[in-house]
Amino acid sequence: MMGGYWTLVRRELSAYFYSWTGYVIIAAVLFLLGSSFASLLLVLNTRPTDLPITEVFYGTYYFWLILVMAAPVITMRSFALEKYSGTFETLMTAPVSDGQVVLAKFTGAMLFYTVTWLPLLGCWMVVRYFSRDPAVLDAGTLASTYLGILLLGALYVSMGCFASALTRSQIIAAMTSLALxxxxxxxxxxxxxFSAETGWKAQMYAQLGMLEQMQDFARGVVDTRPVVYYLSLTALFLYLTCKVVECRRWK
Amino acid sequence: MADPMMIEVKQLTKRYARHVAVEEVSFSVQRGEIVGLLGPNGAGKSTIMRILTGYIPATSGTVRVAGFDVFSQAQEVHRRLGYMPENNPLYRDMRVGEYLWHRARLKGLTRARCRERVGDVIEQFGLADVARRLIGHLSKGYQQRVGLADALVHEPELIVLDEPTLGLDPNQLRTVRQLIRDLARHHTVLISTHILPEVEITCTRVLILHLGRILAADTVENLQHRAGKRGQIVAEFQAPLQELKAVWDEWPEVEHADVVPADGSYVRCSLTARPGADLRPAIFLLAVRRGWPLRELTRTRHSLEDIFVRVTRPEPEEET
Incomplete structure (x- = not known):
């Protein structure tokens, strides 16, 4: 039954806006995006560059700060708060499956995560408007950058959901997912x-190295390997979350 | 299936790592019954309810709701079940109307049906005035009504309420009890509580639970009747003490009599009748015949409280 799923997604997404948390997260991310925009302008004003601005933005490292900080805060409440307040019991005795609940919570967090990244689009449009150079930002590069943001986001959000399902405390949930x-x-x-080396170690780390993979996305290069890598890791963490949610039925 | 029992619990045991919460419990509830699960704190009431609603599994034994196994056919059970857990957890950040709408949709009602049912329960539970207020800002009594409305919004066949009157003030208590009694007309209801009068007022049948076992299961009247066999009759006459004693000694239906002087010139007699005998009319006639003023004639009925204390007494007794 998909009806239950969408009802839950709606509830998850709107929960961010019922309380202050959603607005605080958006404001914090907006502040970081603004800072990244400032340093991006600094770079553009000091020396001429032929890189697309998405890559310049990526070079400021604010991307990682936002990703690592925002995902745990967005997801910490998803299961922990329900367990803490007891609503988990009414939720799980409604005619919805464990999988639907996990997927809905993930979807809700992902949608909110996407919303927090939208202001960045505005920043880039401003740059493009004033630079009058179409090469600064083309649709393909923009799409691949956002694809990277979403893929990495999906992984971090799924880790956050997993951490939140483990505990009743939002703080512990946030700490766990931050550590992960x-x-x-x-x-x-x-x-x-290991990037300069060859051999199995270098091979392995090349698959795990998110820094270079994300740089590729920011450059407009979409490789299927990282796409598969992030999607499968996300699926793995969602599967683990399902198992944690189910585990009350094993006791 | 020929109209299965609403609830059928067989040999249910729930064991945690260190202790046994519920042991070899069996009972069944028919459609339309309103059954009270009564026991002191920690007797295993909530555990039974959580297993019954499929929230946690049993260690052994089977539990069926409307013929469906609560573990392997949880979804079917959940569709037929309205459950209000202990402490009535709600999304405190939602508005009453929004919350009920959300829950109704979650339980699979169509939009049109939702509109109808949410409107119905809001009216039924007197929530119209607070429909647009945040649940977290409501008084406990109103929150309890929201919880009940949620349990009922999809018109479930079975309603399970865990301590529905916990923490209410006397006025709210009366309202909520009345609401629960009204439910009994159209639904099967299982209530847990540790408050005795509540069961006496609301339930047709009682299961007394202690340390994870069912010690007694019967209707309120039968339990009272059973204990009432040993019940006493108290009569106060204005009459000579010795004469009264003589009367009771000669009366074959009086098994035992305590005769003590009361205030004034009255004498208080506590009589134990032989099983099945009702002495009261005869006592009245006696008073008339002898011309003794009679100022009190009562049968001390055993309240559920007596029964409860008796069956949950620490030392094991062949009581029931």
Whole structure:
């Protein structure tokens, strides 16, 4: 029954706007995006560049800050709050399946995550408007950058859902998903060291290195390998979340 | 299927790592019954309800609701079930109308049906004035009504309410009890509570639960009747004490009599009758015949409280 799924997605998404949390998250991300815009302008004004602005933006590293910080905060409430307040019991005794609940919570968080990234589009449009150079931002590069943002977001949001399902405390949920997210990012930094080498280690790290993969997306290069990598990791974490939600039925 | 029992619990056991919460519990509830699950805190009431609603699994035993197994056919059970868990959890950040709409849609009602039913329950539970207010801002009594409205919005066959009157003030208590009693006309209801009068007022049948076992299961009247066999009759006459004693000693239906002087010139007699005998009319006639003023004649009925205390007494007794 898809009706239950969409009802839950609606509830998840609107929950961000019922309380202050949603607006606070949007404001914080907006602040970081604004900072990234400022440093982006600084770069553009100091030296001429032939890079697309998406790549210049990526070079400011604000992207990682937003990704690592925002995803845990967006997802921390999803399961932890329901378990804490007891509404998890009314939710799970409604005629919806565990899978539907997990998927709906993920979808809701993903939609909100997407909303927080929309102001960036405005920043880029401003640059394009004033630069009068169409090469600065073409539709393809824009699409691939947003594809990267969404793919990495999906992974981080699914990790956040997983962390939230593990506990009744929102703080612990946020900490856990932050730790997971930073670990994954650190692995990517390790991967940078192997980029010049060949051999199985370099091969392996090349697949795990999110830094270079995201740079490709920002450049407008879409490789299927990272796409598959992120989608399958997201699926894995959603599957694990399902199992955690189900595990109350094993006790 | 020839009209299966609404609830059928067989040999239900729930074991946690350290202790047994529910042990070998069996009972069944017919359609249209309103059954109270009565027990002190920690007796296993909530555990039974959580298993019954498919929220947690049983360690062993089978539980069927309307003929469906709660574990393997959970969705079918959930469609037929209105459940209000302990402490009535609600989304406090939603408005009453929004919340009921959300829940009704979640339970699979079509938009048109939703509009109809949400309107109905809002009216039924007197929520029209607060429909646009945040649930978190409502008084406990109103929140309880929202919880009940949620449990009922999809017109379930079975309603399970876990401690529905917890934390209400006396006025709210009366309202909520009345609402529950009204439900009984069209639904099967299972209520858990540790408050005795509540069961006496609202339920047709009682299951007394203690330390994870069912100690007694019967209608309120039968339980009272059973205990009432040992019930006493109290009569106060203005008469000579010795004469009264003599009367009781000669009366074959009086098993035992305590005769003590009361205030004034009255004498208080506590009589234990032989099983099945009702002494009261005869006592009245006696008073008339002898010309003794009679100022009190009562049968002390055993309240559910007595029964409850008796069956949950620590030392095991062959009581029931």
């Amino acid at each position: 997210g930073i670990t994954l990012l650190l692995v990517s930094f390790v991967a940078l060291n």
